[in-house]
Amino acid sequence: MEIPKFLLADNTDHPSSIFIVHTEYPRFIINLENDEVEWFEEFSKEDEEELANETESLIEAATAFYDREVSRYED
Numbered sequence: 499m500e501i502p503k504f505l506l507a508d509n510t511d512h513p514s515s516i517f518i519v520h521t522e523y524p525r526f527i528i529n530l531e532n533d534e535v536e537w538f539e540e541f542s543k544e545d546e547e548e549l550a551n552e553t554e555s556l557i558e559a560a561t562a563f564y565d566r567e568v569s570r571y572e573d
Contacts, residue, residue, distance in 0.1 A: 504563040518560040524549060528560050 507517040507527075515531045525538035535557070541549055 504560060506564065506567050516564065518564055520556060520560060524552075524556075526556070528557060530561070530564060533557070 501521050503520065503522055505519040505521060507519055509515065509517070512529075512531075515529050517527050517529055519525075519527045523539065524541075526535050527538070528535045535553070
């Protein structure tokens with residue numbers, strides 16, 4: 499099975515939250531309501547420095563994915 503890089507998720511226990519799941523390394527879930535990120539990976543100190551540099555672009559890509567998905571529903 500081919501899994502998409504990003505998945506859109508919601509949960510009735512969090513009705514105002516919209517989640518984006520990033521399925522590739524480094525795997526994470528972001529809550530677009532408050533931009534809280536939960537990482538599924540454990541990182542070494544060396545990895546944390548590289549991750550800090552990459553985090554902004556990953557979050558921008560997740561947000562762009564969400565915007566694209568929402569625009570497809572609006573058409």
